[in-house]
Amino acid sequence: MAATTQTVERTSESPHLRVGERLRVLVAHREILANLVRKELKVKYVASVLGAVWSLLNPLVYLAVFTFVTRVLGNGLPDYPVYLLSGLLAWNLFNASTIGGSRSVIDNANLVKKVAFPREILPLAAIGVALVDYGLQLLVLLVFIVATVGLHVPDLVLLPLAFVALLVFTVALTLWVAAVNVRYRDVGHLLNIGMLVWFWVTPIVYASGLVQQHLGDRTILKVLYFCNPLTAVVEGMHRALYVVETPAGGTSATWVMPLGSLALILLAVLVASMIFLRFTWGSFFARSGDFAEEL
Amino acid sequence: MSSTAAPAIEVHEVSKRFHVFKERPSTIKQRLLTSRARAVDFWALRDIDLEIGEGTTFGLIGHNGSGKTTLLKCIAGILRPTSGTIRQRGRLAALLELGAGFHQELTGRENVYLNAAFLGLSRRQTEGVFDEIVAFAGLEDFIDNEVKFYSSGMLVRLGFAVAVHVDPDVLLIDEVLAVGDEAFQAKCLDRIRTFQHEGRTIVLVTHALDTVIDICDRAAMLHHGELHAIGMPDDVVREMRYVLLGVTDPNFVPEEGTREAEIAEVQIVPPDGSPQGRILRGDTFTIAVDVRQNEPVDDLDVDFAVLDGATNYPVLDARTSRAGLDLGRFDKKRVRFRIEGFPYDPGKYWVTVGLSSRETGHLYHVQTQRYLFEVTDAPRIQDRVDVSVGVEVDDL
Numbered sequence: 001m002a003a004t005t006q007t008v009e010r011t012s013e014s015p016h017l018r019v020g021e022r023l024r025v026l027v028a029h030r031e032i033l034a035n036l037v038r039k040e041l042k043v044k045y046v047a048s049v050l051g052a053v054w055s056l057l058n059p060l061v062y063l064a065v066f067t068f069v070t071r072v073l074g075n076g077l078p079d080y081p082v083y084l085l086s087g088l089l090a091w092n093l094f095n096a097s098t099i100g101g102s103r104s105v106i107d108n109a110n111l112v113k114k115v116a117f118p119r120e121i122l123p124l125a126a127i128g129v130a131l132v133d134y135g136l137q138l139l140v141l142l143v144f145i146v147a148t149v150g151l152h153v154p155d156l157v158l159l160p161l162a163f164v165a166l167l168v169f170t171v172a173l174t175l176w177v178a179a180v181n182v183r184y185r186d187v188g189h190l191l192n193i194g195m196l197v198w199f200w201v202t203p204i205v206y207a208s209g210l211v212q213q214h215l216g217d218r219t220i221l222k223v224l225y226f227c228n229p230l231t232a233v234v235e236g237m238h239r240a241l242y243v244v245e246t247p248a249g250g251t252s253a254t255w256v257m258p259l260g261s262l263a264l265i266l267l268a269v270l271v272a273s274m275i276f277l278r279f280t281w282g283s284f285f286a287r288s289g290d291f292a293e294e295l
Numbered sequence: 296m297s298s299t300a301a302p303a304i305e306v307h308e309v310s311k312r313f314h315v316f317k318e319r320p321s322t323i324k325q326r327l328l329t330s331r332a333r334a335v336d337f338w339a340l341r342d343i344d345l346e347i348g349e350g351t352t353f354g355l356i357g358h359n360g361s362g363k364t365t366l367l368k369c370i371a372g373i374l375r376p377t378s379g380t381i382r383q384r385g386r387l388a389a390l391l392e393l394g395a396g397f398h399q400e401l402t403g404r405e406n407v408y409l410n411a412a413f414l415g416l417s418r419r420q421t422e423g424v425f426d427e428i429v430a431f432a433g434l435e436d437f438i439d440n441e442v443k444f445y446s447s448g449m450l451v452r453l454g455f456a457v458a459v460h461v462d463p464d465v466l467l468i469d470e471v472l473a474v475g476d477e478a479f480q481a482k483c484l485d486r487i488r489t490f491q492h493e494g495r496t497i498v499l500v501t502h503a504l505d506t507v508i509d510i511c512d513r514a515a516m517l518h519h520g521e522l523h524a525i526g527m528p529d530d531v532v533r534e535m536r537y538v539l540l541g542v543t544d545p546n547f548v549p550e551e552g553t554r555e556a557e558i559a560e561v562q563i564v565p566p567d568g569s570p571q572g573r574i575l576r577g578d579t580f581t582i583a584v585d586v587r588q589n590e591p592v593d594d595l596d597v598d599f600a601v602l603d604g605a606t607n608y609p610v611l612d613a614r615t616s617r618a619g620l621d622l623g624r625f626d627k628k629r630v631r632f633r634i635e636g637f638p639y640d641p642g643k644y645w646v647t648v649g650l651s652s653r654e655t656g657h658l659y660h661v662q663t664q665r666y667l668f669e670v671t672d673a674p675r676i677q678d679r680v681d682v683s684v685g686v687e688v689d690d691l
Contacts, residue, residue: 006384006385007382007383007384008372008382008383008384008387009380009381009382009383010369010370010372010375010376010380010381010382010383011376011379011380011381012375012376012377012378012379012380014375031412031416031417031418032412032413034412034418035408035409035412036396036409038405038409039396039398039401039405039409042400042401042405043398043400043401110392110395111395111396111413112373113373114373114391114392114395115373115389115391115392115395115396115413116371116372116373116387116389117413184322184323185322186322186323187323289374289375290375292368292373292374293313293374
């Protein structure tokens with residue numbers, strides 16, 4: 001017992017984040033994270049007969065409704081359900097994580113006040129729950145794509161890249177809103193409104209190709225458009241999952257650019273998100289020592 | 296005991312300040328409109344210095360709001376000290392609440408795993424002691440039911456059962472273990488003794504002063520956030536009792552007299568005769584005073600007084616002379632005062648015992664408010680009992 005006892009020192013200094021060390025602490029406490037995610041999923045679906053099937057039903061209904069609507073109303077975008085869902089699922093992951101994460105510390109006030117554990121686990125658990133839903137729904141979408149139009153292999157490489165970029169950015173933003181929300185409770189309301197605007201700024205329901213056409217050669221606006229990390233991520237998802245030959249002379253649904261350029265943009269988003277994460281994590285970590293007092 | 300080993304916990308000049316907001320700005324709007332001046336500083340801890348040796352059991356006492364729990368939370372890392380440092384060695388588990396993280400919609404089994412994770416047990420460790428936990432709680436038949444169907448007693452038992460199966464080097468225990476009935480508390484004390492034998496360091500925050508004397512190696516008393524006394528449990532508890540009295544008289548002497556006759560022992564004997572027995576309101580109980588004469592005394596008068604623990608107001612007294620007793624000369628005698636039905640409210644009561652001269656009033660030996668007993672209310676009836684109900688029907 002005594003051989004490997006480590007000494008912890010607690011001071012008045014607000015702690016400084018050392019990423020490697022903190023990661024080891026988080027890994028050591030992974031059981032709490034796993035248990036919390038399990039709990040959330042259980043609570044979410046426990047009283048329902050179909051359980052997690054609800055999570056699968058959501059994209060299925062989308063696919064059915066939009067397939068029907070586009071057949072009846074004629075062509076907006078070809079294969080619109082696939083276009084919509086490939087972006088929407090990514091958005092849902094982002095939205096559910098940040099909204100859930102923003103409440104995570106407050107909702108678990110009793111735990112925070114009575115139990116010592118790495119506070120990051122609370123927002124991470126909210127993200128974990130959203131990830132499980134995302135995984136299930138993506139599976140449904142992939143099956144649908146394979147069954148109807150088929151996958152486009154070279155472009156598919158963007159999927160993991162876009163996913164990782166999205167995940168890092170989501171974690172970064174979620175940590176930040178979770179910490180700030182403890183002090184100022186109206187951040188939650190602000191976030192809800194912000195997400196609504198953000199949703200429509202991002203090309204999820206509408207074709208990004210149209211935006212490109214509208215902006216013409218105003219490069220600054222185009223760059224600005226891609227400054228929204230979600231635009232890059234959703235474009236990556238579209239490119240990876242939604243494959244439609246653009247008719248000659250027609251407007252492309254997706255933004256027209258070489259695959260490599262999009263990959264580079266996603267890489268830039270990933271790097272920027274990591275820097276952002278380092279910042280928000282540090283801020284969360286520094287604030288987390290006072291959570292028990294603030295709640 | 297552990298003079299060679301480094302202390303498990305070192306608390307060095309730790310202070311903790313809370314901002315108490317009269318109207319706490321909890322939104323951005325309020326923050327913009329409110330100046331920080333509304334916050335009032337409250338020092339929950341001031342310059343606390345403590346060392347707790349490895350493998351020892353340390354009692355932390357003090358009245359409500361004295362800073363005990365704040366100190367415990369600082370040691371646990373839940374709160375950050377405003378100044379000072381705390382150094383702590385080894386794996387730590389803090390039992391500040393039973394059943395932390397319990398969720399109504401989960402089964403007993405799932406809650407055990409969740410709660411155990413918060414207390415630092417891995418899944419495999421939990422699996423290893425799972426059957427023990429369930430048996431300890433006595434919930435074998437219900438463990439796969441959702442805990443929303445549990446009674447509050449079952450929940451407490453389950454939370455407790457998980458808590459006592461933790462495996463830390465340093466264990467911090469807040470008042471939490473003072474729940475449940477007497478049999479349950481006895482089980483808990485047993486468990487703490489086992490922890491002691493296993494060489495774990497225990498810090499115990501409690502109001503049960505007798506528990507501190509029974510099981511702690513050392514104790515400290517906090518008073519308004521300051522370390523008021525530290526040392527052997529006996530001494531610290533006595534100090535605590537004096538402070539509880541609200542003694543402000545600097546001339547207060549707990550014990551005085553010329554000792555021709557001496558109070559050898561005083562026992563407050565509850566109705567069932569056992570030292571741990573309870574005294575309920577209305578009970579008949581005995582205060583037994585053992586007296587020794589060091590020199591021959593002819594006119595010895597033995598008296599006692601009971602004072603309300605909250606107000607210090609004398610509520611009851613008696614003396615042998617008033618009862619018409621002449622004790623005469625003796626070597627050692629036991630005087631038993633039997634109180635026939637204690638009529639006062641539940642609460643704590645002090646006992647002052649005195650030996651004096653019947654003729655001159657000269658004090659041989661007086662122990663002022665040295666002894667304490669507690670009167671509890673008759674327990675409420677919780678089980679269903681047969682109550683006969685008369686039924687009448689009247690024509691109107």
